[in-house]
Amino acid sequence: MVIHASLPYDEQVFLWTPEGGFGFYDIGDIVENERAAHAVSFDPKTLRVRTHRVSDHIRNPTKRIFRVTLESGREVLVTRDHNLFTLDERGGVARLPSEDAEGELVMVPDRLPEPHAPDTELDLVDLFGDDEDIVVYAADGLGDVDWSHVPTGSRRHYEQRGSAPLPAVGASKTPEDATVAFKQSDTKLPRHFEVTPEFGWVLGFYIAEGYGRRKQLVVNNRNDAHLDRFASFFESRGVSISEHVREDGIRDVTVCSALWSKLVRTLCGSGSEKNIPECAWNWSTDVLERLYEGLIDGDGSRRDSRDSLFTNNDALADRAMYLGARLGLVNSTYSRDRSYHIEPSDVDWEGTQHVVDFAEESHKRGQSVPIPTELLSGYRKRAEWTMAEAAEEMGYRSASSISNVENAEWNGVKRETLERFRDAYRDAGVDTARLDHILDGHVRFERVETVEETDRVEPTYDLEVQPNGRVIENFIGGKGGVFLSNTAGIVDPGYHGQITLELSNLGTAPVALSPGMRVSQLVFTEMKNPAERPYGVERGSKYQDQEGPQASRIGADPEFAAARAEAEAEMDAEDAKADAEDAKADAEADTDADAGADRTDETGGS
Structure with a gap:
């Protein structure tokens, strides 16, 4: 989900860094150490997801933490006084206060970017x-x-x-x-x-169905084909394999190699904490597809409409949802209390089982979209259709089908309905660029189920994502992968100078500002003790005594110099290429927004 928020120290965010590539990091660690990073973000104009440079690190005051949970099982810990993101009437990005968000549709990632140069x-x-x-x-x-x-x-x-x-x-x-x-x-x-697709499958199968010892790897299953495939990988590399078939039909395959056990356990873990390797997010898609296949083969099920992974490990369920997004799969998770007998181990188990569902297209999750009412009515007027004519062109029986959508009679509309509208208006010669972004971009929408207060009251952290002044202002974090939007800045104790006020319009239509209009606020927090590390020269602060508006100076930090210059140059070159593509899409979006602003007050049927 896309949230305008601050996060507690240990909430993990998904970033690209010069040292480790794509991976998961505690936001508090990133901010406290001002680590160089690129956020995985969506562009508000095109809704495309890719990497954007983090332009500043923000420490926020101590606040109460709330848990925002979506129907898909995604969740994130944030402060309550910030916003989730949705769509406005014109199809632009709009903020939605979290305390008012229950039952509303908010943004989630539809896919994650691939590394520019996958690790092989x-x-x-x-x-x-x-x-x-x-x-x-x-x-x-x-x-x-x-x-x-x-x-x-x-x-x-x-x-x-x-x-x-x-x-x-x-x-x-x-x-x-x-x-x-x-x-x-x-x-x-x-x-x-060498990291091969078959090695990816072996890791996935082990994570789902195996365990490790100091000098052995063990997997057990009833499916002989899967076990033969696992054993064959190691036998072809000269590794000794031992097997045992139990009376109940469970077959054990043991890899007798201390080195291979050390390698697999270092990557994935050895017991109940087994998980997708941290370095896997920098591997190629074909390797991750096989890793996903191994997970489902090991402890999952396949149906015509979806795959399901079963695990007792909450952390694996979280990473599996990120894996689904990386592969472009619609995913959701839920948990249930279970007790059953584990045959391979011959033990009784009682606890929480997590189920992660994956589908290429789902009829339930991520298929509803907030209704851009004015955008749709503007398209119809440019086609010079009445509601009755639009209904006929789209194959509906009456004008009420069009009226119900344009007047938002429901809290959301199916993607297939919007595709039906788009196709009709496009065939009529209407420029449907903004609707293209909504339907073909890299985001989906899911309903907020609950916003709950926790017992945590602690310092909060944020990342500014405004590379070269571009208004991106979001990054990915939380369980299952959710978009988080950065907040306003903080004036640190000890700072002297003028404050830079930053304004941005995330919508697709212009907003008029007039003299005397209230556009910002200052919130003061009283300190009980002097700051231990006040802002200033001794701390290496970059903005002390500034005059007039100033752009981010994070590039002057020493760690940005030689050690990371090569990696940054490569990433910036890719960003420049993507920026050129985005600029073309932005021009189309701006044209669409200008036309959408020219609207009438018609809301009824024809």
Whole structure:
């Protein structure tokens, strides 16, 4: 959902960073450390979703936290005094106070962007870090090795084999063509391990149906085809497999390899906390499609209209919804209290089961749209149709079918109905660019189920997303992936200077401002004690004693210089290409909005 809000420290947001690419981060960590990042955001004019540079980091006052929950199971923790986003009568982006939002349709992402250059391999040396169980080998030698913590007898053993413990070598000194192994094991893998679609399926199946031990991976299932596929992946790589069939028909497949167990457990976890790897969001779509397939094959079901994943792990349900969005699938989740006997483990289990549903098109979730009444009536007038004529062109029996939509007799309209309107008006020569954005953009709409007060009262955080002055002002976070809009700025204790007032129009029609009109407010919060780190030179503050309006100066921060210049340049080049495409779409939207503003007061049938 799209929210004008502040978030608590530990609420996770989905961002792109130069160090880690796409991934999940605590918003408090991003703000407190002013980390460079690109937000995954929708453009208010085109409703396309892609990355936009975070232009500032905002610390907000301590406030009560509320939980906003949608019918799809998405939820986010925010402050109550901000807005959800919906559509206005002209099809523009409109704010909706959260306290008034229950039962209303608000924005959610329809899809997430792919990485510009997907990662095709894993650097196992970086992945394993300083793990003392890992040994590295190099045919041409390992160079300067720190043997200070390695016993003398062990050192001779390593040197005879052309190897050394990973911590003694370090990632920066390990040759690129090195191989890695688990200590006291002969199985080796190249430092740069290829990420293939089949590896993605193996990980998905393991997450859904397996568990890990120090030197083993175990999966169990009744489906022989799936188990054979899992075993074949490892057997083809020279790994020993053991199998056991129980009296009840459950078949266990055990991968007997400490190294492979270490790799899979490092990526996905080993027990009830297993989840989609954090680095997976930078993999290609074909790999993620196979990972999704493995999840459903492992612990899911397939029907004609949808797939379902079953899990006792709330965190996996959350990430699975993000995975669905990344693959362009409509998704929703719900939970239920269950108790049953787990046959593979021969234990009785009682707790909460989470179900995540996926569909290419759903007749229930994400199919309703707030009605842009004036946009639709403007299209009809440009087609020079009466309501009766419009009804006839669209195949409806009476003009009331058109009147009911234009007068918003219902709280929302089906997407297929809007497509029917669009097709008719487009065939009549009407420019339907804005309706195209609504129907073909990267957002959907879902109803707010509840807005509930929590017992949390704490500092809140926000991100400003206005790259190069563009009004984007949203990012993705929360359970299942929801759009969050940044709030007004904060004047920090110790600041001296003029305050920059920023105004933006997220709609598609102009808004007239006249002298004396109230356009902003200042809210004062009394501090009980002096600030421990007041704004100013000692803190490295960039806007002290400013005069007149100032654009963001975050680019002057030292961490933006050499270390991240290459990654930023690549991302900015892609942004520039997308900006050019957006500029063309913006021009179409502006033309559509100008025509929509020329409307009459007709609301009845003809």
